[in-house]
Amino acid sequence: MTLHSRPPVVRVDAALLIPGRGPPITNATLVAEGKKITFVGKQSTLPAKYAQLQGRVVPFLLPGLWDCHVHFFGAPSFAPGVVTSTPPALAGARSARDLAATLNAGFTSVRELGGYGSQIAAAVEEGWLVGPSIYSSVSMLSQTAGHGDAREEDMAVLCSKMEQNMPFYICDGEAECQRAVRTMIRRGATVIKVATTGGGSSTDDLQARQFSDAELLVMVQEVQRAGLAVAAHCHGKEGIKAALRAGCRTLEHASFANDECIALMKEKDVLFVPTRTAINFALSNPQAWTPENYRKIVQLAEANLRTYTKAIRAGVRIALGTDIGLSATTLPINHGMNGKEFVWAVEAGLTPLEAIEAGTARGPESLMTNPIAHGDDESDDESDDGEPPLTKAPKSGQLSVGFDADFIAVSDNPLLDIAVLANPEKVTHVWKGGKLYKEPGKPVTILPPVH
Ligand SMILES: [Zn+2]
Numbered sequence: 088m089t090l091h092s093r094p095p096v097v098r099v100d101a102a103l104l105i106p107g108r109g110p111p112i113t114n115a116t117l118v119a120e121g122k123k124i125t126f127v128g129k130q131s132t133l134p135a136k137y138a139q140l141q142g143r144v145v146p147f148l149l150p151g152l153w154d155c156h157v158h159f160f161g162a163p164s165f166a167p168g169v170v171t172s173t174p175p176a177l178a179g180a181r182s183a184r185d186l187a188a189t190l191n192a193g194f195t196s197v198r199e200l201g202g203y204g205s206q207i208a209a210a211v212e213e214g215w216l217v218g219p220s221i222y223s224s225v226s227m228l229s230q231t232a233g234h235g236d237a238r239e240e241d242m243a244v245l246c247s248k249m250e251q252n253m254p255f256y257i258c259d260g261e262a263e264c265q266r267a268v269r270t271m272i273r274r275g276a277t278v279i280k281v282a283t284t285g286g287g288s289s290t291d292d293l294q295a296r297q298f299s300d301a302e303l304l305v306m307v308q309e310v311q312r313a314g315l316a317v318a319a320h321c322h323g324k325e326g327i328k329a330a331l332r333a334g335c336r337t338l339e340h341a342s343f344a345n346d347e348c349i350a351l352m353k354e355k356d357v358l359f360v361p362t363r364t365a366i367n368f369a370l371s372n373p374q375a376w377t378p379e380n381y382r383k384i385v386q387l388a389e390a391n392l393r394t395y396t397k398a399i400r401a402g403v404r405i406a407l408g409t410d411i412g413l414s415a416t417t418l419p420i421n422h423g424m425n426g427k428e429f430v431w432a433v434e435a436g437l438t439p440l441e442a443i444e445a446g447t448a449r450g451p452e453s454l455m456t457n458p459i460a461h462g463d464d465e466s467d468d469e470s471d472d473g474e475p476p477l478t479k480a481p482k483s484g485q486l487s488v489g490f491d492a493d494f495i496a497v498s499d500n501p502l503l504d505i506a507v508l509a510n511p512e513k514v515t516h517v518w519k520g521g522k523l524y525k526e527p528g529k530p531v532t533i534l535p536p537v538h
Pocket of ligand 1: 156157158200410
């Protein structure tokens with residue numbers, strides 16, 4: 088492309104266009120110029136300048152999907168020592184397949200809450216690998232003896248790996264916690280993840296509260312100064328309440344949230360990311376766990392589903408995230424199965440249209456630090472004094488003018504059968520940044536064309 092040549096223009100006509108937020112449009116047309124959407128509306132209202140443009144015709148068009156909770160660990164299991172002893176180059180090599188599988192499933196963006204995503208994102212941006220846009224926390228921040236402390240490792244060894252950019256990080260006390268946030272940002276984090284309770288895959292208690300209020304507050308304030316959001320891993324209610332009090336933006340899992348927690352989630356207007364996909368696969372594969380871990384998984388899985396249903400009824404806003412994170416050909420769950428989360432969302436009580444909003448328009452909102460506007464209103468791009476807002480959240484996840492040209496076509500109506508989105512074969516086309524990556528007979532392949 089020469090300096091003054093026009094960017095490529097793409098036109099897609101759809102029998103039904105589901106915009107991600109707001110009502111679907113029948114007999115619709117979408118036009119993108121370069122990386123941005125420039126027209127969305129009824130075909131009958133298409134501006135004259137686009138009338139001669141030849142386009143593709145698809146039955147159902149929707150925004151590129153978002154998974155708000157993944158990990159590119161490139162490791163075959165969470166068994167003690169496996170993630171921490173997987174060499175980063177091996178993890179990156181395995182992740183190449185995982186990136187392609189994610190895009191092939193229609194996911195054009197992911198929020199990665201710990202893993203090698205921030206390091207491999209450059210290869211995707213360069214066009215060296217194909218995959219979704221990655222917004223990563225780099226590591227999860229954990230206290231000593233917390234969810235992210237791989238206790239099977241000697242502490243000195245763990246700390247040296249931590250300093251060598253492996254995706255885990257321990258910090259204790261306000262000064263270390265503040266420095267940890269700054270270190271993640273220095274390493275490229277566009278969201279910060281903290282663990283405020285134990286977890287199903289670690290050796291600590293699900294109910295154990297982690298980080299003090301003072302530690303959490305100093306981290307949240309540091310993150311807010313950088314214009315980012317905090318995602319809190321939590322299961323037990325004391326850790327959920329602590330995350331909410333401190334000002335975390337999203338709650339991951341939040342399994343044992345009681346009515347008080349749910350009311351607070353609503354009041355604080357946080358996003359709830361239930362992560363049913365990984366939980367349900369963990370539940371149906373007891374052989375993958377130690378007996379102690381499996382006992383915790385059974386407890387949290389039941390509680391998490393109850394919380395999910397109650398939260399939907401209470402009007403808590405949901406963002407979809409799967410917690411898919413491992414890489415092995417023998418696993419029952421792998422990258423590329425992300426669309427399953429839509430099915431669990433509808434089972435928990437969302438309508439298909441609400442589930443699609445939770446898995447598209449809500450994605451960028453999970454990266455925003457400030458209170459999030461509701462409805463269809465365009466939020467101001469600039470504050471009153473002309474200073475642009477401080478955020479790393481992209482303008483994507485909706486089929487609307489000015490948004491990123493990330494969109495997919497599917498063969499069947501997801502409003503009638505949400506499981507369409509869980510089947511990559513029914514995702515017939517994938518455009519990311521205005522570029523076509525998948526069309527019938529040509530799935531996303533691991534190797535991009537090199538020109
Ligand atoms: Zn996770």
